[in-house]
Amino acid sequence: MIRTSHLTSDSAACCWIPLFALRCETARRPELASQSCALLAPDHPRPPRVWQVSALARHAGVKPGMTVSQAIGLCPSLKLCEPDPVHYDERFAQLLTALAGVCPVVEPVELGRTFVGTDGLEGLYGSPERIVDQIRLRIADSGLRSGSSGVGSAIRVGWGRGKFVAWVAANRARPGEAVIVRPGEEGRFLASQPLGVLPLDPDTYRRLRQLGIKTLGALAALPEDAVVSQFGRPGRQLWQLAAGRISEPVVGRVAPEPIIAALTFFSPVAGRELLELALDHLIERALKDPRRSGWRVQVMRARAELEQGASWLVETRLKEPSASRERLLAPLKTQLERSPPAGAVERLAVEFTGFAPGTTELQLFARDANAAARAGRRRALQSAAEEIKLRIKRPMLYHVIAVQPWSRLPERRYALIDYET
Numbered sequence: 001m002i003r004t005s006h007l008t009s010d011s012a013a014c015c016w017i018p019l020f021a022l023r024c025e026t027a028r029r030p031e032l033a034s035q036s037c038a039l040l041a042p043d044h045p046r047p048p049r050v051w052q053v054s055a056l057a058r059h060a061g062v063k064p065g066m067t068v069s070q071a072i073g074l075c076p077s078l079k080l081c082e083p084d085p086v087h088y089d090e091r092f093a094q095l096l097t098a099l100a101g102v103c104p105v106v107e108p109v110e111l112g113r114t115f116v117g118t119d120g121l122e123g124l125y126g127s128p129e130r131i132v133d134q135i136r137l138r139i140a141d142s143g144l145r146s147g148s149s150g151v152g153s154a155i156r157v158g159w160g161r162g163k164f165v166a167w168v169a170a171n172r173a174r175p176g177e178a179v180i181v182r183p184g185e186e187g188r189f190l191a192s193q194p195l196g197v198l199p200l201d202p203d204t205y206r207r208l209r210q211l212g213i214k215t216l217g218a219l220a221a222l223p224e225d226a227v228v229s230q231f232g233r234p235g236r237q238l239w240q241l242a243a244g245r246i247s248e249p250v251v252g253r254v255a256p257e258p259i260i261a262a263l264t265f266f267s268p269v270a271g272r273e274l275l276e277l278a279l280d281h282l283i284e285r286a287l288k289d290p291r292r293s294g295w296r297v298q299v300m301r302a303r304a305e306l307e308q309g310a311s312w313l314v315e316t317r318l319k320e321p322s323a324s325r326e327r328l329l330a331p332l333k334t335q336l337e338r339s340p341p342a343g344a345v346e347r348l349a350v351e352f353t354g355f356a357p358g359t360t361e362l363q364l365f366a367r368d369a370n371a372a373a374r375a376g377r378r379r380a381l382q383s384a385a386e387e388i389k390l391r392i393k394r395p396m397l398y399h400v401i402a403v404q405p406w407s408r409l410p411e412r413r414y415a416l417i418d419y420e421t
Helices: 020-028 030-034 055-059 068-074 085-100 128-141 163-172 186-191 202-210 216-220 224-242 272-287 325-338 360-364 371-392
Strands: 011-016 037-040 050-053 079-081 106-110 113-117 156-161 178-180 259-269 295-306 311-322 345-357 398-402 414-418
Touching (some): 011 128, 020 030, 020 037, 020 050, 020 085, 037 055, 085 106, 085 113, 085 128, 085 295, 113 163, 128 156, 156 163, 163 186, 216 224, 259 272, 272 325, 272 345, 311 325
Parallel strands (some): 037 079
Antiparallel strands (some): 011 156, 037 050, 259 345, 398 414
16 A cells, blocks of 8 residues: 555645435336435434425425424425435545546545646636536546436536535536636635625524624625634635635545455345344454555445345544544444444445554564564553553663674663663
8 A cells, every 4th residue: 555645736626516315216116206315324323314405395394403303393295305425425536436437536525526737727628617627528428427317417517716605606607517717817706705605503693693794705895804703714714715716625534445345144134233234343353454564444334235225324433533443343343333324234245445654663563464463562562661651650671782783892882871751
């Protein structure tokens, strides 16, 4: 496994497909396009809640976050769909692969929204309009833009300097179209945009509305110090975004080769204890993969294929990367308890998708069959040395190092230094 440096780009194209998961369902089940339908939230099994809502259901009053009983009470003809997060993730990966064919600097943000760096593409394709056309062409070639109900038919593209300007431009674009903000026009473009495009929490949004501020231009017209005094450090960032003073670059993602361990059950399994045992076994198998030698795991996913074609997917990012089976299993057990699969599991897989360099011991002995044992002995020695130091208030373990091994005087040949834990 090779470390890859991050690539950056000041100019950005934002590709956004609203309601990406629901559009994936509509693409493979075209009859849903003419019905009031909604996807159930994959992370709220009890009580089930609505996640993404079609236009017809929204017109009837159904909103994301409602319970199923509330939604059906407002729209009795509502068609509820079980989520298939593995399918949505595969479709989004297909989109990212297509965009990487335009530029390797691709930064996914959330399901259905990603940024593409466009620095240097003028020499290949020409003007921003031609770059956007190339992005659309690659999406069409990937198969996402097939038919009027296809996922790609709803894509909106925004181009500008920095991620925020590109995102606001995509937010203003119509489905299948693009909005381009040329350099120097950012301030005028942002001035007329609503406050909702800013990353605001509900309380800050309410306070700004109470002050009569409805657009980015109205916010940027206020003195920066006055905004900071009212809203603190986040207020400074909001003011700078509204005034077009911040231009965040696109940071290309590191795409490591994932390590996958999978298990197919002879008969579907629904018991949580059995699933926990299976996850433990799969993590152990994945940790033994030679490609992980010298690396700790930081991002991992568990996915399952359920009966009747449904799926289950959870992802976790560890604050501290680890190569310990117990530490990797703990967050997956929590996720399994919090949002268990909606049906019996036919196939279960664990994926390591993000890695961090290992400790010095792991790096030095990455190809040594005794690496784990040596690292364990070293940890035990460090623990013992720390305990001795705490008990007698001073170090009592020393390293012997060669100073003048050629000397005829024994006391000059070697020296003792404190053992550092």
